[in-house]
Amino acid sequence: MGLKEEFLKLLREDMEFRYAVIGLLGLEEILRRIDKNTEAIMRLQEQVAKHSEIIAEHSKAIKSLQEQVRSLQEQVVENTKAIRSLQEQVVEHSKAILALQRSVESLSKSIEKMASSIxxxxxxxxxxxxxxxxxxxxxxxxxxxxxxxxxxxxxxxxxxxxxxxxxxxxxxxxxxxxxxxxxxxxxxxxxxxxxxxxxxxx
Structure with missing residues (x-):
């Protein structure tokens, strides 16, 4: 009887041997699947690393944009103060102009009266x-x-x-x-x- 026939006979007649073979076959499959999962995990890790780099770049860009926004907000605050100051100056100038106009009107009336008297x-x-x-x-x-x-x-x-x-x-x-x-x-x-x-x- 050859090796093959002996092996098959043992599988048929010896239950313990049969379970041992089944166990070996299952372990190999498990190991193969573990290898596949390991490869998949490595690929995922690479993708995660790439995504981490992209996220890091995005974080830098976001931080730069936040700084620009902060700078723009500060400029807006300064411009608002400057505009408010200019508005106050315009109000003061308007009051001064109105006062001058009244003075000119008063002087004009005085000059007219003086001219009439003269x-x-x-x-x-x-x-x-x-x-x-x-x-x-x-x-x-x-x-x-x-x-x-x-x-x-x-x-x-x-x-x-x-x-x-x-x-x-x-x-x-x-x-x-x-x-x-x-x-x-x-x-x-x-x-x-x-x-x-x-x-x-x-």
Whole structure:
């Protein structure tokens, strides 16, 4: 009987031998499966290591982003403070501008009142000086020199030759025999006054 036949006979007849063979076969399978699991675990460990590296890189990136966000938040806080300061300055400037506008309005009103007063004083002064000068000339010519007679000539300019429209014209006239000289008295004179006197003479 060969080895093979003997082995098969033992498997058929010897239960203890049969269990021993079954045990050996099961152990080999277990060892094979353990090897496969070991390989799978090693692959998983490699993947975990790679993932750990990726996670580490992501952690660094997240930390960098957090620092950037923190820096941006600080900048936002500083900008907010600067904007608030500028707003306060704008409010102060607006108040100052409003106060200046009120001062300018007040000064403008004061200047208008002053100009009106000066104009009124000027008109009174002009009337006063013209009247005083007229009386002085009249006294000089009539009483002292006795050369001319001074008359006040008032007439209605119907054609509007003097002022461009019909109006009453008043002027002083120095009279001597047939000679008549028109005289005008002004505190201040200009070319228009000369032209006016010329038109009166027409």
């Amino acid at each position: 104009q009124s004083i000027g008109m009174r002064y002009e009337i006063f000086t013209e009247d005083a000068f007229r009386e002085s000339i009249k006294y000089l010519i009539e009483d002292l020199l006795k050369e001319y007679k001074v008359e006040r000539w008032i007439y209605y300019d119907e054609k509007g030759i003097v002022y461009g429209h019909p109006s009453i014209v008043e002027v002083d006239v120095l009279i001597k025999d047939k000679e008549h000289i028109l005289v005008g008295y002004k505190a201040f004179t200009d070319r228009a006054d000369v032209a006016e006197l010329y038109r009166i003479g027409q």
